[in-house]
Amino acid sequence: MMRLISKCKWSVLVGVATILAVVSPTQGAIRKHPVATHRPAAAAAQSLGMGSLTLHPCSYDASAYCGSLPRALDPTGAVSGTIHIHFEVDVHTDNSQLPLEPLVFEEGGPGYGSTQSRGGYLALSGPLQARHDVILMDQRGTGYSQAIDCPALQNEFNITLPAITQCAAQLGDTTDLYGTGLAADDLEAILTALGVGPVDLYGDSYGTYFSQTFSARHPLRLRTLILDGAYPVKGLNPWYPEIGATLRHAFNAACERAPDCASLPGSAVDRLAALVQRLRVSPIRGQAPDGDGVLRSVSLDPVSLDYLSVSDALYYPLTRETDPAVRALTDSGDALPLLRLVAENEVASFTGSPGATPQALSNGLYEAVSCQDYSQIYNMTSTPGERLAERDAAFAQMERTNPGIYYPFTLHEYGAAPLDISLLNMCLTWPVPSAAYPPGQPIPPGAKFTEAPVLVLNGDMDTLTPALQGREVLKEYHHAQQVLVNNTFHVSAIGDEDNCAQQLVRNFITTLTPGDTSCAANIAEVRLVPKFARSYAELDPAATLPGNQGSPTDLRVAAAAAYALGDVLDLWWINSTGNGVGLRGGTWSAVSNASGSATLFQMSQVRWTEDVAASGQFVWNYYKPGLVSGTITVIGPNGESGELTITFKSRERNAQATITGTIGGRKIAATMYAP
Numbered sequence: 001m002m003r004l005i006s007k008c009k010w011s012v013l014v015g016v017a018t019i020l021a022v023v024s025p026t027q028g029a030i031r032k033h034p035v036a037t038h039r040p041a042a043a044a045a046q047s048l049g050m051g052s053l054t055l056h057p058c059s060y061d062a063s064a065y066c067g068s069l070p071r072a073l074d075p076t077g078a079v080s081g082t083i084h085i086h087f088e089v090d091v092h093t094d095n096s097q098l099p100l101e102p103l104v105f106e107e108g109g110p111g112y113g114s115t116q117s118r119g120g121y122l123a124l125s126g127p128l129q130a131r132h133d134v135i136l137m138d139q140r141g142t143g144y145s146q147a148i149d150c151p152a153l154q155n156e157f158n159i160t161l162p163a164i165t166q167c168a169a170q171l172g173d174t175t176d177l178y179g180t181g182l183a184a185d186d187l188e189a190i191l192t193a194l195g196v197g198p199v200d201l202y203g204d205s206y207g208t209y210f211s212q213t214f215s216a217r218h219p220l221r222l223r224t225l226i227l228d229g230a231y232p233v234k235g236l237n238p239w240y241p242e243i244g245a246t247l248r249h250a251f252n253a254a255c256e257r258a259p260d261c262a263s264l265p266g267s268a269v270d271r272l273a274a275l276v277q278r279l280r281v282s283p284i285r286g287q288a289p290d291g292d293g294v295l296r297s298v299s300l301d302p303v304s305l306d307y308l309s310v311s312d313a314l315y316y317p318l319t320r321e322t323d324p325a326v327r328a329l330t331d332s333g334d335a336l337p338l339l340r341l342v343a344e345n346e347v348a349s350f351t352g353s354p355g356a357t358p359q360a361l362s363n364g365l366y367e368a369v370s371c372q373d374y375s376q377i378y379n380m381t382s383t384p385g386e387r388l389a390e391r392d393a394a395f396a397q398m399e400r401t402n403p404g405i406y407y408p409f410t411l412h413e414y415g416a417a418p419l420d421i422s423l424l425n426m427c428l429t430w431p432v433p434s435a436a437y438p439p440g441q442p443i444p445p446g447a448k449f450t451e452a453p454v455l456v457l458n459g460d461m462d463t464l465t466p467a468l469q470g471r472e473v474l475k476e477y478h479h480a481q482q483v484l485v486n487n488t489f490h491v492s493a494i495g496d497e498d499n500c501a502q503q504l505v506r507n508f509i510t511t512l513t514p515g516d517t518s519c520a521a522n523i524a525e526v527r528l529v530p531k532f533a534r535s536y537a538e539l540d541p542a543a544t545l546p547g548n549q550g551s552p553t554d555l556r557v558a559a560a561a562a563y564a565l566g567d568v569l570d571l572w573w574i575n576s577t578g579n580g581v582g583l584r585g586g587t588w589s590a591v592s593n594a595s596g597s598a599t600l601f602q603m604s605q606v607r608w609t610e611d612v613a614a615s616g617q618f619v620w621n622y623y624k625p626g627l628v629s630g631t632i633t634v635i636g637p638n639g640e641s642g643e644l645t646i647t648f649k650s651r652e653r654n655a656q657a658t659i660t661g662t663i664g665g666r667k668i669a670a671t672m673y674a675p
Helices: 114-130 151-155 161-174 180-194 206-217 241-256 268-281 302-310 316-332 336-348 363-373 384-401 411-415 467-476 501-511 552-572
Strands: 008-010 017-023 029-036 048-050 053-058 061-072 082-090 100-106 132-137 199-204 222-228 284-289 295-300 454-459 480-485 579-581 587-592 598-606 613-621 627-635 641-649 656-663 666-673
Touching: 061 180, 082 114, 082 180, 100 114, 100 180, 100 206, 114 132, 114 501, 132 180, 151 161, 151 363, 161 363, 180 206, 180 363, 199 206, 206 222, 206 467, 222 501, 241 268, 241 302, 241 316, 241 467, 268 302, 268 316, 284 336, 295 302, 295 336, 302 316, 302 336, 302 411, 316 336, 316 552, 384 411, 454 467, 454 501, 467 480, 480 501, 552 579, 552 587, 552 598, 552 613, 552 627, 552 641, 552 656, 552 666, 598 627
Parallel strands: 100 132, 100 199, 199 222, 222 454, 454 480
Antiparallel strands: 008 017, 017 029, 048 053, 053 061, 061 082, 082 132, 284 295, 579 587, 587 598, 598 613, 613 627, 627 641, 641 656, 656 666
16 A cells, blocks of 8 residues: 555653654654653563563563564575564553453554554553553564665655665565565464463554454454554555545545635636646746745646645645645746645655664565555566566556546656655566465465454545545455544544544444444534635635724734634644744744643744734644634734734634734734634
């Protein structure tokens, strides 16, 4: 499956809070905020006996226990060598009751180690840790399990075929020994050695692929199975046609659910398609700041917009800003908002960087798993030369039968995106697997999936593992249900600001049913920017409330200040330094508090329009209702200043912002759709 670019990642910091980061996987944090992990404060004992193993306090958290199980690199013995599989056990905290079955969490990528994301899993398990142990395994070739280190892949910003070929040469005859089937057997061996019975297994993103594989290879081991951001092991179409369908759904649905956008003629996808057609003839070059405020030269062309649309690196900002940015360029020639999105994406979507560590994410493991297990549009048992011919024939056939598979982009525009995003050319030079490990078969022929209850979660706007793919997963299980989480993206239960999907997971583990799922249909909509404007005068004024003395001009200035605040919130999701710049000038910074409940933002002369500057501070408490509140000094046209207090609840549907204060000595009392 496509590379996981923007998954919520959790650091291994010690303490009551960890940093949640959506990572451009080895580049650094894109999205972050502290989240309580419910870890016991006391250090663990010197050792812990479990089954046949003796575990010791983990080096990265002395309250947890770690171990390492030696496993044959090649169980057939054709290739010699041993690999040590690292795992962690977080022991249940309530000794007054009998413990319940362990909770096992498996990470995605492929290439991330599960212990690297431990904060997220501990936060998700939360109150269940009273009676459940938590077990995390770093899959072979990831994290602390001898992570594959292919420098050419790790040090490039984007993966290339020469680097893939070099990595394959480095791995030699082990290229097919890191597949999902072998990794699933590693987990079974660890559970056996620990002496535990049936487990509750949660996998997210590629972790759902791993977990399905485990459920077919070891079906009796499971009490429950939770697949968050699921796509199928069996029957996965190597063209990933669901990506195009979900892209179109996400852009159109976001517009239809936003008050200002819903009333516009036409659809968001049609507007994007018209711009793409124009850019095929006349691409646009320009400069714009990335998520950290670094000015970059970028191009607006069909490939860069395709890359932006399908890489899934920008999440909320992509959906919130793309249609209004397209309209700004089309209607008024203002290219900056769209240039900024492309600049942000080019950095956020990097899958490597100089000095990137394979322990954080192994690009070598990503290649080894992807080319061993995923179906391709060519035959992986063919030679590289034969694959090229097969690829060309496959492209020609698709052009004849379904040329609009990735509409509004062409097949070749999609294929021109970086290899680990478009996927279609990624395994052309990867070695032919040995007969012992046939490609595309992590599950043995005839294997039966578990009869345990299965919960499938998918975000309805997730283009990385679309809900249509999650629906296919249901076909393999007799006791499965899918919950579609509206207005959400990739992986729903980790970092869940709405306490919806994570509660469904906890309910499912506790009672074998997710319970009332109505919250999944009531997640707040993506609040689209109504329009990008160079001047406050282009904006609709905020609506008056009783006591308002401000003029329509004042209320437009107030709206511009509110949009500046909203834009900083938007930028926070893709910022890695805590410091950034406004769309048209000014700077901002953000610091999360120690308790992990909120972030304090400072704005200095931030300009969302060219003629209104906003300074001051505000606080965002993340979790529902997501209160945002702050006092902002504004300087409007002709230098007239004022002070405004802006308040709204970011996690409520159709949230309304309240704006009070003064401009030029005139009392402001107004409301508007939350920025």
